[in-house]
Amino acid sequence: MTHATPAPASAPGAGAPAVLHLSDVTLRLGNDEQQVTALDHVTLAVPAGQFLAVTGPSGSGKSSLLAVTGGLQTPTEGTVHVAGVDLTTLKEHQRTAHRRRHIGYVFQHANLMASLTAREQLLLPAHIAGRLDTAARRRAEELLEAVGMAGRADRRPHQLSGGERQRIGLARALVLAPDVLLVDEPTSALDRARAHDIARLLAEQTRVHNTATVMVTHDSEILDAADHVLNLRDGRLD
Numbered sequence: 001m002t003h004a005t006p007a008p009a010s011a012p013g014a015g016a017p018a019v020l021h022l023s024d025v026t027l028r029l030g031n032d033e034q035q036v037t038a039l040d041h042v043t044l045a046v047p048a049g050q051f052l053a054v055t056g057p058s059g060s061g062k063s064s065l066l067a068v069t070g071g072l073q074t075p076t077e078g079t080v081h082v083a084g085v086d087l088t089t090l091k092e093h094q095r096t097a098h099r100r101r102h103i104g105y106v107f108q109h110a111n112l113m114a115s116l117t118a119r120e121q122l123l124l125p126a127h128i129a130g131r132l133d134t135a136a137r138r139r140a141e142e143l144l145e146a147v148g149m150a151g152r153a154d155r156r157p158h159q160l161s162g163g164e165r166q167r168i169g170l171a172r173a174l175v176l177a178p179d180v181l182l183v184d185e186p187t188s189a190l191d192r193a194r195a196h197d198i199a200r201l202l203a204e205q206t207r208v209h210n211t212a213t214v215m216v217t218h219d220s221e222i223l224d225a226a227d228h229v230l231n232l233r234d235g236r237l238d
């Protein structure tokens with residue numbers, strides 16, 4: 001792990017292009033009377049195969065960073081390139097399609113469907129995308145194996161531990177082979193041993209699947225697993 005400064009801004013496409021590139025992003029929230037600058041001129045470039053952790057105190061802008069990066073929120077200023085396309089220029093339906101194709105999410109609390117088995121959780125994104133073919137089924141089995149859950153693939157969420165549910169959440173995020181993996185506080189509900197386990201798994205899967213991974217976290221103990229660590233303070237990266 002190294003403590004890095006934000007990557008220098010370079011136009012996507014110039015040199016080794018970052019899969020994820022935020023350029024001078026500002027996000028203002030609230031109304032005219034009570035305006036908050038949640039992100040303040042943030043520039044960030046993450047190449048394929050890099051695991052970036054972003055840490056910072058409550059209210060520093062971590063959720064805002066993920067929302068903007070994932071195309072869930074449009075910045076007030078700046079551009080957000082994912083796999084070479086500026087999300088801020090897309091219409092809503094185009095952004096949704098681009099997000100589905102290129103971005104995987106790992107949520108704070110796995111967010112699994114109660115009625116589905118672990119294997120079915122992994123098949124669901126492929127089903128929704130109309131890509132539930134032999135290749136998707138094979139990939140789901142490989143990912144179940146990779147996250148150590150092949151032996152529990154027929155269990156439903158209530159039959160799994162918190163750490164096991166989180167591992168399924170990670171495998172599900174990878175099933176459609178996203179270019180960018182966004183991870184929101186993945187260890188907040190886990191004990192220390194399981195937290196380290198998930199952080200190691202994220203690092204390993206970033207390498208194996210060559211994703212540009214961004215994890216926001218309060219958990220300073222898991223930062224060692226990341227390639228780079230950046231700090232957010234009052235919406236600014238340093």
Ligand SMILES: Nc1ncnc2c1ncn2[C@@H]1O[C@H](COP(=O)(O)OP(=O)(O)OP(=O)(O)O)[C@@H](O)[C@H]1O
Pocket residue numbers: 029030036037038056057058059060061062063064065
């Ligand atoms: N809808 C909103 N309207 C106005 N201000 C908002 C809104 N959502 C968030 N904020 C403010 O924007 C800033 C950044 O919030 P954000 O949720 O991104 O921080 P965070 O680092 O994720 O916090 P936490 O760790 O507590 O989840 C905070 O000052 C917050 O109060």
